Amino acid sequence: MLPVEDVQTYPRPPALEPAGHRLRAIFAGLPVADTDAGFRVLETHHAPTYYIPPTDVVMSALVPSSRETFCEWKGRAVCFDLVVNGRRSSNAAWAYPAPTARFSQIRDHIAFYATSVDEAFVGQIKVQPQPGDFYGGWVTPNLTGRIKGAVGTMHW
Numbered sequence: 001m002l003p004v005e006d007v008q009t010y011p012r013p014p015a016l017e018p019a020g021h022r023l024r025a026i027f028a029g030l031p032v033a034d035t036d037a038g039f040r041v042l043e044t045h046h047a048p049t050y051y052i053p054p055t056d057v058v059m060s061a062l063v064p065s066s067r068e069t070f071c072e073w074k075g076r077a078v079c080f081d082l083v084v085n086g087r088r089s090s091n092a093a094w095a096y097p098a099p100t101a102r103f104s105q106i107r108d109h110i111a112f113y114a115t116s117v118d119e120a121f122v123g124q125i126k127v128q129p130q131p132g133d134f135y136g137g138w139v140t141p142n143l144t145g146r147i148k149g150a151v152g153t154m155h156w
Helices: 101-106
Strands: 015-018 023-027 030-035 039-042 049-051 062-071 075-084 087-095 119-122
Touching: 015 101, 023 087, 030 075, 039 101, 062 087
Parallel strands: none
Antiparallel strands: 015 039, 023 030, 023 119, 039 049, 062 075, 075 087
16 A cells, blocks of 8 residues: 655655655566666656666667657656567657766666556556656556646646
């Protein structure tokens, strides 16, 4: 069971902490990620974003894409397509190859968009994607408060 957390009380700048639960992502019938050693990033009004060590990811299923993003807190991210059993999910995952010092623990860890996999789990709880196309948080029923990402919440 996950404790109740109010996303409005998450810090800004964001915090990095051990996930504390098993994390799994399933795509095309294959568990592409499964770990007890993940991290989560907590930021005001965001669902937690989970980062999985590359040793616990089927790295052969990740194909580098040309997309890159930039986070003011973590630095430059590189993106990956997920390709399994003939299925492709474009820009399904990302990683920080050289994060800022504050986030050095997630160097090369993989984060998956919940919209880009068939199922994702925190512990035994199936997650929902954070609203919108920009954010990669995993929404679980224990979260309260207004989660950013829906129409009209982009710039607050």
